[in-house]
Amino acid sequence: MAALQFPCTIFTTQNRMDDYCAKDMRYGDLTEAQLTSQYRLDYLYDRVDPYTLTRRSSMVRPQSMFCCNLRGQGEKITRQQCAAIMFDEFRQLSRLFSVYGSYRHLIEKMITHMQNGKGTPFRDLSLDRALKEQIFNDKTKNSTLLRIRDTLKKQIIREDKNYPIKDKDELRKTILEGKLPKFDRFQDNFNGMGITVHGIWATHISIKSLHIDNDRYRAVVHYKVQDHFGLDSDDILKTKFSQFHFFRIWFVLQRYTQFGFKPFMTNIAATIKITGAHK
Template identity: 40%
Template sequence: MNGIDSKLIIFTTKKRFNDINADDMQSGDIDADTLKKHYHLGQVSTLIDWTTFCPSYKHPSLSSIPAVSREKAIAMLYDELRSQSHVFSFQGPYQGLIKDLFNHMQRNNGRDYQHPAMNNAYKNLILTDSSPNSTLAIIKKAIEQFDFRKSKLIKEHFSNDLYNSFLPKYTRWKDWVNGMGIAVHGINSTEISIESLILQGNRYTAVVKYRAQDHFGLDREDILKPQFNSIAFFRIWFVLQRAKHLAQKPFFTNFEATITLTGENNV
């Protein structure tokens, strides 16, 4: 017996998918003078002066070193970002993701990003959340306590509890060393659906799909926070993305997880 007639979307975050107007999705929108004075981003690199494309530090005997091209300066800033990324990503299976994300940013002009490792990490994040307010715990409880003989399962049987749940996020300490904290951290948008639900006696099998999206970009509030503004890694990233004459485009990262739940309906 089918517990639902077709795919049932049971939760969607208020923050919508593909929000190109979000502040962290903007690029090339801040002039150099504002970046220096308001955001305190004068010298951000040890390699290059991002305003003049001259080497940051010159030996007196080499004062005639000419400025490089815009393309070369951007490449140098990306190289510096990648070299500093190991601070946030130095162990585990996802440590190479942050470098791949910056490679994508440098080469793909804002195109969406997907990677199997992100799907694997997301599924693991969901499955290892053992809290009573986890999304999986809430979904299991709703299915197990629903009387399928009296009515049809609808979104509203899940919504209120899911809006009060702990949505999957990479905010654990280990995420700040395995690469996922810097690659994704907070997930901007989430959709949860029940793809199928089969009842056999009092046993059920439900296929639950999580679809998620984050923004690989920095917003104005991010860089004004001391924990970001004081770290060269984020200073370079913000300048690369937001400076008018650099204008490197942020992008959406998309990932998903499909999980099969089994158990007994207790009604």
């Protein structure tokens, strides 16, 4: 019976990798009029007004995000100075979502990459470690890793010491019935992972190798995932986002025609070895 050859990709999401046409990858495409009228982003925060490029003093700062009658008052600054002040505030506000843990530093690092990286992809070994831990520690029935393990156990042909190519689709089906890894657990709201990645845009899962000895097997499974560090219009129109200055500043830095800081792809990978007995 024909055997499946490795390495072999066993699952890909409908969302594709490197999709720079996605809605949350747009930048520098909205005018002041659109931001203030359609998205209610007239007032961002106390220190600067990005539309008039003025630094507000403590004497002229409005007391409400909906107050705009003091616009234009204050010290004139350059567009670069205004963006730098906003990015500093952006980083400071991010600490509300990264309270503890070994990944709390990532959001500030990614904000700085948005400021200086000009849209280049982002990669960090801490993200790879977080993904591996999330996959390995998921012991629920929806775990894709455990589902892959169980399918290998059922489908491996002991006599031929292989996985039959005709059963390749069983691997894809079992992954579809599970839950792909993402950082939406309760602890991710505070450990920095929820704000840096949260939902994942695209996922590819492959089996790098499969070795069968008597009634045991060893497999190396590779996860390649990608998320977008960017906001789309639907995001900022949701109350859970728009109520926070953090997201309001992010959206203006990304989408305002006078700033247009580029969002970027966040690339994460994890390789995990699994072993088990078959049939």
